[in-house]
Amino acid sequence: MKFTYSKEEKLKSQKQIEQLFAEGHALVSFPLKVVFLEAPKNTFNQAAFSAPKRNFKLAVHRNRIKRQMREAYRLQKAILDKKSGKKFVFLFMYIGKETAPYEVISSAMEKLLQKMTAHNA
């Protein structure tokens, strides 16, 4: 297993994102929240990351949060692949009001991934 996160693993389709909001399930592990949905047609798991402009006015802060979330996902996404070949789309959101150290984001991401694995098993 490689710790990669390339273009194929980014969620881009606006249609899929709309569907995700409409039909997806949500899980929370502060300060992160994830919305996910099974996507049988996909050949990869696809993920997107967001930090709301309402809580983080500066682009620098939003960039940093998204980068840290992406890094945490990249290093720990192997948890998802242990089970069946089902593919999913995800949207990770940062719901905290202030920036957090990387360890906090990393451990929150780990919990989320394990919760999802349990939910889908």
Next chain:
RNA sequence: AGCGCAGGCCGCCUUAUCGCUCUAUAUUUUUAGGGAGGAAAGUCCGGACACCAAAGGGAGGCAUAGCGGCUAACGGCCGUCACUCCGGCGAAGGCUGGGGGAGGACAAGUGCAACAGAAAGAAUGUACAGGUUAAGCUGUAGUGAAAUCAGGUAAACUCUAUGCGGUGCAAUGCCAUGUAAACCUACGAUUGAGGGUGCCCGCCCGAUGUAGGAGGGUAGGCAGAUUGAGCUUAUGGGUAACCAUAAGUCUAGAUAAAUGAUAAGGAUCCGCCUCGGCGGAUACAGAAUCCGGCUUACAGGCCUGCUUUUUUC
């Protein structure tokens, strides 16, 4: 040397591991190299470029305002003068150093104005003198920068001169994919529906058309787009902004949006203190068509000029 003011410059570094993106090279995932800023920000001016109707006339609106220069252009920059502020020298006239410097017109109209004063444009008071049938009718005193004499003010309306067409890369062109020349309603076919990126005129386009409804589909790629009023150095011209010539150089190019994450070490600053360590801090902030400016934010450090204080000679 310290403090203050003004201006300019820099604005953390190295290594390792795991990743992202672009370009070459390989051709099946190797190898090599590039990868945020001085403000990338605010989107306030000016351009390049693109389209809108040949981008034409008018109304309206906006901007600028001593003089000279620079520039592709500007509301920017440079120089300079009137004026003005702070300091030094001098008895004084004045000389000198630094800072500010939106500064056309109040001889067209309208408006505004602290204090003093009876009164600052429909108001003529008090005292004295003159004068008359009578009367602020005349003069002086007093207030003030200014009193039937008019003055000040235009970053007040306004006037004058000059300039400005509009919209912006989500512009625009091409390729691919998909659907439906389907259905309903209204209007209309040269006597013109409707449209052409503010208004009026003019002009242009315009018929299997136009507008609306309901219900579907696509929302990918390429060009624009990263070589440009480019950057560095040298020489020459110019007080300067800047210009000319020569040589060298290629320096981000993403698109649900790369430029990162983690660890270790170092540097600078601050605090504690057992003088060797420990703890903390390292700002403002993230390219999106590209340039030239302006404005605003900024830990810490360096340089230059001036004022002032102290010490030494």
